[in-house]
Amino acid sequence: MNKNEFIAKIAADTDLKKADAEKFFDAFVANVKEVMASGDKLQIVGFGTFEAKERAEKEGVNPATGEKIKIAACKVPSFKPGKALKDELNK
Numbered sequence: 001m002n003k004n005e006f007i008a009k010i011a012a013d014t015d016l017k018k019a020d021a022e023k024f025f026d027a028f029v030a031n032v033k034e035v036m037a038s039g040d041k042l043q044i045v046g047f048g049t050f051e052a053k054e055r056a057e058k059e060g061v062n063p064a065t066g067e068k069i070k071i072a073a074c075k076v077p078s079f080k081p082g083k084a085l086k087d088e089l090n091k
Contacts, residue, residue, distance in 0.1 A: 036077060046084040053078045 001009075003025075011021035032050050035042045041051035057073040081089075 044082070046082055048079055048081040048085055051078050051080075052076065 007022045007025050008018060010016070010025060011018045014021065016024070032042055036050055036052040039052065041049055043049045052075045055074050055076050058071050060069050060071045061067070062069050
């Protein structure tokens with residue numbers, strides 16, 4: 001399912017106009033990004049938790065030359081599913 005199909009499903013399930021469902025979806029995604037970028041986590045009970053995690057600096061290898069390189073520390077997005085979501089998927 002792609003973004004447009006998902007938005008159409010939200011619109012159909014909520015009796016919203018497709019444009020309104022798209023505004024909701026875009027606002028949701030923007031707010032999740034904002035929360036994670038600020039260092040907070042977003043916990044939706046029954047669904048899961050979105051957060052940014054720190055990845056430490058590490059040493060890697062350039063596959064083309066075999067030369068060792070340093071890979072900089074960075075933040076990566078993380079999603080941990082909640083128990084209710086896991087249970088739903090494993091029915």
